[in-house]
Amino acid sequence: MKCLECSDDTRKYKCPRCNNFCCSFECFKKHKDVDCTPAKTENEEKCQKTENVKKTILQFTTEDTVDPEKLEQLGNSEALKDLLRNPHLREFIRAVDSSENARKAMRYAMLEPLFIEFADECLKIVEPEETTNT
Template sequence: MECISCATITNKYKCSKCLAPYCSVNCYKKHKELPECAERSAAKQKTQPAKDVQEEEPTIYPPFSTDDTVPITLLQQLSHSEPLRQLLHNPHLRALLREIDVAHNANLAMAAAMQEPLFVEFANACLQVVEPMTDAEKEDLKLCS
């Protein structure tokens, strides 16, 4: 794909409004000031049917599944978890989640977050929804406590 501003071959970034590819911050700044960004965004919205579901973040990489990929149906169950709702009332936890979301090195950010007891509690609450413990695992946990 060619950068929308300088025509350099790139696959690094896409404009969040119109999904046009760009290669650097400078090219993005030039692009977003041009009326073609708004025009492409409007044209894109006209061609897409209205969705009730929140639109996914634009990405240049197609989703792929691994053994660790959680099915979307289980992820949607997270929104119905009362323990998660209670934890998310904590502003410190929300700030941690925002930091992880925008971190340049996600692995490093997750490793740092896992040092926080509140984040560990959040991660465990998520796991209880998407991968509940078996009876044998619960017994093992009782023995360790």
């Protein structure tokens, strides 16, 4: 990395806000006056994406639209993550998603016990009151 101010190859001073380097104290002082943004960690970026999902305004909702909070719960479900480690299940999901006839593909997938287990786990999160009554 080069110095933020003069592009020298020396790396002596690190900015605590953006984690970039300056070659000398003079360059560091110059950079200190600049409004630099801190480098985001991977965890901070993940949190930002979660916040964006929460702020999403759905323009065309239907009775089948899943609330963003429920989508977040699906994404955080350890049971679903465990099921999705199975490559056979992932292949079924890919096939349904890329099928030209989604209805036919879904009927076929619903014959597979592993896919049914996955669908049931999703429904436990998305529609918990309906799945507990059956």
